[in-house]
Structure formats: C-alpha cells, structure tokens
Amino acid sequence: MATVDTPVEARRPRPLRQRLLGTDTLLPYWLLLPSVLYLVLFFVIPLSQAIVVAFQDPDTGAWTLKNFSDLLRWDYKFKPALKWTFLLAVTIVPLQLVTALLVALLVNTRFRGSQLFLYICAIPLGLSDLAAGLIWYGIFADRGFLNSLLYALGLIERPVTILSYTQIDWLFGAVVVAEHWRATAIVLVVLVAGLQMISKDYLESAEVLGANRWQRLWYVILPLLRPSLQAALIIRTIFAFEIFAVVIALAGDFLPVLAERAYTWYFFRQNLQFASVYAVIILAISLIFTVLYLVFLRVREEERR
Amino acid sequence: MAEIRLENVWKVFGKVVAVRDVTLTIEDGEFLVLLGPSGCGKTTTLRCIAGLERVDGGRVFIGDRDVTELPPGKRDIGMVFQSYAVFPHMRVFDNIAFGLKMKRVPRAEIRRRVQNVAEMLGIEELLKRYPAQLSGGQRQRVAVARAIVLEPQVLLMDEPLSNLDALIRLQVRAELKRLHKQIGSTTVYVTHDQVEALSLGDRIAVMKDGEIVQVDDPTTVYEHPADVFVGGFIGNPPMNFLPGELVAPKKDGFLVLKAAGHEIPLPETLSRALKEHVGRPVTVGIRAEHIEVLPKPEGDALPAQVLVVEPLGSHLLLTLDVGGQTLKVMVDTDLQVEPNREVGLRFDPAKLRFMDRETGKALLP
C-alpha cells in the first residue's frame, strides 16, 4: 500500500491503552486470553497427552491401536459400560429436555412468584455431582428418607432394598432420578433465557392468525428456541457421557459407565493406557454428538432475527 | 364485512387507566384512524378489539356477534403489529400462508390465495425469501399480506408506517389507502401522526388519556376541533389560541370579541349562537392559514409586528406579535415581509373557534 498521504490521525501518538493492547480489533483476543490459557493448561495439554498415550505402545513408543484391542479383550466391563452410559444418556437427556421445557414455559407465563420458583429450581446447580449423589443415596438407602417415609405412612413393614447389585434396573432408575434432579436446572436456565428473547409479538401474531396453544408451541416457540435448544443439548449430552460421581455414589461399580472405567483403570490398576483409551472414547462420542446437533439444529443466517 | 362496536370499554393496568369508558361505533367498511399522543391508550384500545387484552368493563361487538369473551383467533380479524412480527424462521410464503395453514385450508387453495395477495401487494417475487433478506417496506407488506389473506371482516393496524423511512412512508400510505378501497374490510388504524390520520381516515377518533375526545371526518376534526387539545394536536403548525372575552355592546345586539387588546365585531349568526356565553372568559382558536396578512396595517385590519419569518418552500411561516400575543400565520411566498415590520391582519370571524377558557371545550359544535 502506498503511504503518500498518511492521515493526520495516524501520525498522532497513539493513546496508552492502544499502545498496550494494540488496535481495537485485537482487544477481543486479549480478553479471551485468560480463558484460552486456562483451557490449554487444564484441557488441551492433558487431553493431547491422553490421546498420545492411548495411541502409543507403552514399551516401544510406536503408534498403534494395540491399546484399544487389548482393552476390548481384557476389560469385560467395557461393553456394559458403553451400554449403560448410552442408555443413561438417551434416557436422561430427553427427559431433562422435556422437563426443562415444560417448566421453562411455565416460568415464562410470568405467574406471581415465577422468579422465586426459577431460583428454587436452580438450587441443584450449586451442588457438586458427588454431593448430589450422596443426597440421593441418603434418600434411597435401606434406612434412608424414602424407606422412613413409606414406613411412617404404614405402606411398608420392613425397609425395601432399592440400591442392590442384584437389581441393576433399580440402580439405573435411581441414577436417572438423581441425575435428572441434579442437572435439569442448567437446561431450564438456558431455555428460560431463550424464551425471554422471543418477542411476544410473534406469539400474539400467531394467536390472531388462529393458532392454538399447541400450534403456537410447535410452529413458533420451538423453532425460535432452536439456538437455545442446541446449546442446552450440547452441554447436557457432553456431560451425560461423562457421568461419574452420581453413579459411584449410588451404584459403586455395579453400574459400570465409561468415566468410572477410566477412573478405575487409572487409580486402582495404574493402567494409564486403558484410562487414556476410555478418555479418547468419551471425547469421540461427545464430538460426534456435538457435530450432529450443530448440523441438525443449525439456524441458517437468513433465518436469524 | 362488519361494523365494530365498543360499548363503555375500560382497561386498567394497575394504577394506569389505559382505556376509559370508550364507546365507539366503526361502520362497516369504514377506515377509522385512532389518533393521539404516545401513551394515550390507542394500542390498548386496538388490542381490546383484537382480544389480546381482556376488557375490564364494557363489551366489544364485531358485526352482530358479542366477541368480548372470544379469543383473538375466533374474532375474524387481521392485525398488523407495529413491529410487523413477521416470523423470522419462515419464508415469506409460509408467513403469508400461516393463518390458512392453521385453519387447515387445502394446500392448492393456500397456494392460490397466497399468490393472489402477494400480487396485490407486489411481493410475488419475494415469496421464497426469509424476512431477514427484506427491507423494512417489504417486511411491512408481508405483514399486511399475512393479515388480509384470511379475508378478515376487520383489519387492525398499529402504527404500520412508523418504522419506515419518510420517503417510503408516503408511498406505502397511498398504497394502504388503495388497498382498503380494494378489499373493503372495516379498518382501525392507530397512529400518533396527524398527517397520516388526515390523509387516510374516513373518520378520525382523537384520544387523550384513555378517552376519545372527538370522532369526526378529517375536515371537521381539522376545522372544528372539539377542544383546545384537538386543535393543538392536529395541524402543523397547531391552531393559534388567544385568551379573550365575549361582550355585548348596547346598540345593535351583535357581540364583540375582546382579544389581544382589540375589539372584533362578530357577524349576526355567530352572535346569536354565542349569546348565552356573553361575559364568559373564552379561548379563541384560529388556524394559521385562515389569517390574511396585509403588507401595511390599514383600515379595519389588526396591527401586528413580524417576529420571525420561516420559509417552508411552498409557504412562509410567520410568527407575529398582536397586542402581546403570539400568532403563527401561513402566507404565500410572494408576500414581502421581514422581521420587525408592521403588518395588518384580517380574517373571517366565522373561522374562529370559541372554547371555554376553563374546560377547553368548544362552545359551538
């Protein structure tokens, strides 16, 4: 570019802020830096290490798929873990989505006290998953709240054993209930925020045009809520495949799941390779689902408000 | 087609009375403009007709039906929102077809009817586009098409031109007028723009603080405002108002108006009509274009001093001082005037509007 006619402005000394931070176009990147550093330090580096370990022969250091085939051969709990993780995910996520949507629609009617109701619903967000698991253990245990309640009501004569390795379906159910209680609020919060962005003019227009409640939900609310649904689904599905502490608290390793296998191989068997293979598998599944959501729930540029 | 009847309609939000005891009949096929300043309750009145607000008192009729308890979808109305509310996730075709789809109209008929209104509004080229790919004017047309494709008995529009550029606004205004002639739906049109109201309405209902203060055809509203508020709200510049007094001289029985330090004799008919108000303090209103300006004070003309001269292109707007009162006067551009000049004013007393000084209400219909 020719610099014959430098504008007066460019010759002035730049303000301190600009000299320190570069031009305004650079500013966003500076602001992103802390979170990028954090992600690199605690996610990207350990993750790449795990990937490297998973695909390397521990003795020779050569690239190989041996760890994967070994795992398939030796870990008889791999297939159950995969099965239960998937079953939990496909049960919990849709259930959470439906619950959160119903509650979000309810909150969005702005009834008296709806804000307070929302805050109460969001309380579990503040609990760690282990704490949530222990709470539900306290409910479902032989001498837990549920049995005490049923006994006090005279519905049972003796404590009923809910959490037992002999009834894996019950363990599954207990995990679903606990996880549903613990992690639905994040979906709820995302959906409530999304609903509040939808101008009521759209709904009233549809109403004047003769759309009933269901038609308004189906043809107006849900399509306009798509970006929020997408965000909520991605967050929830990724976390669903990482399910761990709630399962440990309620079912130990009688209900094997992928993250629990990684933990077991790493801490109890000191097998870094197998633990890394599990980490890579969880990563791959999460990636696949994220891409699927991004493709299928995509909002095209021209459809935006 | 159908008439709309509001009977003693009330709408209250907490402490705010948005609509206060409104009674109004809008005739079959009429184009009625609801005009008033921002916050006076126009939108709320429209929403009461639409059924988007439940009335707190009174009844709403469309045709012979009492629709007070009916939801909007069952009232046989079309509505154009101020924001247009064109669905962003649907193509123009699906936007227009929405109401027909909800009513389970067969697909072939939907296509035919959408095509028809699209042609009527000149948007048949846009049917495949998304709203984000349209200009404001085009989006407004889609909103109108979506409302009229159902051939509603009643068409409600809330400030449909307020989001458009000044140039497009003029064009769309004329189109709306033509469209109304073509489809003939009883139309209620909300605006705060008095020029729009005068140009579009068969009749204008002027609102203030939730009440309707005058319903008349545009000429009457302009020439014979029901009170000081209407005279001041409609017209650019607004009507001139001067404090005055009606007195009866002893001799001929004709009345005299004392205003701005002058005595103006009133003609016979006016004198007779105003007889009972003699001695009462009044506010006199006169339109800027109803005052004739003479280059010199002469004969019976009122002397006045020019304060400001504003050329408006087609006219000159003068600000004058008459006996300590300020007047706005519209004159032809060929008049030679400059500030500080003494001029003479003449006007037809029949063009004067007499209001009660206390209540602001017109003394004569």
Ligand SMILES: Nc1ncnc2c1ncn2[C@@H]1O[C@H](COP(=O)(O)OP(=O)(O)O)[C@@H](O)[C@H]1O
């Ligand atoms: N949903 C509502 N809640 C509370 N107050 C409202 C609501 N809608 C309108 N109002 C109040 O009612 C009055 C009339 O409002 P509106 O009909 O929108 O006026 P306009 O359309 O003439 O500008 C205003 O004072 C407004 O603040």
Ligand SMILES: [Mg+2]
């Ligand atoms: Mg309004």
